[in-house]
Amino acid sequence: MSSSSAFRTVPSTADVVIVGGGVMGTSTAFHLAEAGVRNIVVVERGELGCGSSGKPIGGVRAHFSDPLNIELGSRSLRAYQDFPYRPGADIRLDTVGYLFLLTTAQQAADFEISVGIQNGLGVPSRMVGPSEARRLCPYVSTDGLVAAVYSPTDGHARPGLVVQGYAHAAARAGVTFATHTAVTGIDTTGDRVTTVHTDHGPIACSTVICTAGAWSARIGELTGVGLPVRPVRRQLAFTAPLTPPAPRIPFTIDFASSAYFHNSDDGLLFGLADPDQPDGFDTTWTPEWLELFRDVARHRAPALADMETVGGWAGLYEVTPDHNALIGRSAEVTNFLYATGFSGHGFLQAPAVGEIVRDLYLDRKPFVDITPLSADRFTTGAEIRPEAHVV
Structure with missing residues (x-):
């Protein structure tokens, strides 16, 4: 995989810049590259998976109290069962329930x-x-x-192996991983992001996808998009x-x-x-x-x-305030997409969310309606029922 140690500057242009190289960013990169999207750069301020995804063991489950989270968990469970074949890695999945x-x-x-x-x-x-x-x-x-x-049918797997599995497959498909590269600013013109600035140089881009986990509120602020993540x-x-x-x-x-x-x-x-x-x-x-x-x-x-x-x-x-994820495309900055705020459930939903973000980018209808997970729900007063806050 490419990393910032391989170049003093990041690529000067990209079709897609993904901010955050954890399980959500690498899943998104894999699913986009698999669909034929090219010129993708994943910007990660540390090593891949050094944030929330660094957890030694992550639970995987479809056991939730609402249909949307159940469907995200179920689809991801099936993807984790298939992981040895697609993208092709042993993630030490143990279906203990x-x-x-x-x-x-x-x-x-x-x-x-x-x-x-x-x-x-x-x-x-x-x-x-x-x-x-x-x-x-x-x-x-x-x-x-x-x-x-x-x-x-629930169980646990190793998030670090999942991150590496997605990243290796994405790199084989041409994705650039700029590790040890921090986002320092984001330029917008009108209702669009135009440039992501990093400490290794600027990237002019057509789309930005925020998968920055606990750091997402700051990325949102740089873009003018409210992402209430703490x-x-x-x-x-x-x-x-x-x-x-x-x-x-x-x-x-x-x-x-x-x-x-x-x-x-x-x-x-x-x-x-x-x-x-x-x-x-x-x-x-x-x-x-x-x-x-x-x-x-x-x-x-x-x-x-x-x-x-x-x-x-x-x-x-x-x-997030209601312990449910933020997934969507910004209404104000139309080429800014986000998948963050998973409140402890990100690893177990990452395969399904990678598919959904791919479909949002390609203007395809995702397998499940994620409108309720829009970040706008906190300004329109449409919060969904809080999900029980367990691992």
């Missing part, structure tokens, strides 16, 4: 409605009782457990190798607390969304949050509470 643990009657009632919607769209999720939840995940305590939901740090931790080895378990989530755990190499991975985490771009890993996880584990999965951890990882969620 998702298991949501529910501790109130209201949660159970809400999830029962969601399961009905999912089943109607071909997702084989089902409600299960506490004893079956424990059978599926032996770490789970049934004490206080009202019900659970199991979705057997960065929130999320952290996870790895246990020491377990002896005997951990059983193969679903991606297991205590819904009330957002605490989750699943297999990772020769141990387990722990995570939790700290509700008191302030906004910001700091990605320092600070293990204090683990006490929140251990407090939950003591009653929900007691064996986990005292497991030794050996380091972890911190990254950024790109959060």
Whole structure:
């Protein structure tokens, strides 16, 4: 792949400039190049996948509460299953299923409605009782457990391998990847972007696509487009190798607390969304949050509470006011497209979103109506129901 180390200046012109070389940017580049679009430059300020996509393991699921997110998840799941053939890479997909643990009657009632919607769209999720939840995940305590939901076709994969798989295929099709290249300004004339300025030189271009994740609000500001995305740090931790080895378990989530755990190499991975985490771009890993996880584990999965951890990882969620993505073409700047603000769901929706952005660029009708995900919804008052904020 080309990188900024290969040239002192970026290409001076491009048909398409994609800002952000994470899973969303590389998926978009792959799908555009596969459709025959040429002269694509992906501008990434660090290494590919160094932002939110750097997460060691990413969940993949079609288990959502609304049809649009279910369809984005389902289509992406199928693409991840096909990834060894198209674009052609092993992403270590492990279809272990998702298991949501529910501790109130209201949660159970809400999830029962969601399961009905999912089943109607071909997702084989089902409600299960506490004893079956424990059978599926032996770490789970049934004490206080009202019900659970199991979705057997979900699982997890490696985001870094997905980014590289898309990027290598896109590079083979002629896409230029300008890594270690920062966007410093964007020129517009009338209702169109004309030039993207970088610290390696300007790129005159016909279209700009923002896939800059947690940094998207600034790219929007440079263009005059409101993209209400804020960065929130999320952290996870790895246990020491377990002896005997951990059983193969679903991606297991205590819904009330957002605490989750699943297999990772020769141990387990722990995570939790700290509700008191302030906004910001700091990605320092600070293990204090683990006490929140251990407090939950003591009653929900007691064996986990005292497991030794050996380091972890911190990254950024790109959060919107209603925890749903921003996907569309700007009404004010007509050659500016965006796919951002996935609020923790970007990796699992990236293949489908790459298709959608390709279709928006080519003026084709996407496989699903993404009008509700327009960034304009926050100025017109048409927010959609917030999606449950879990991994």
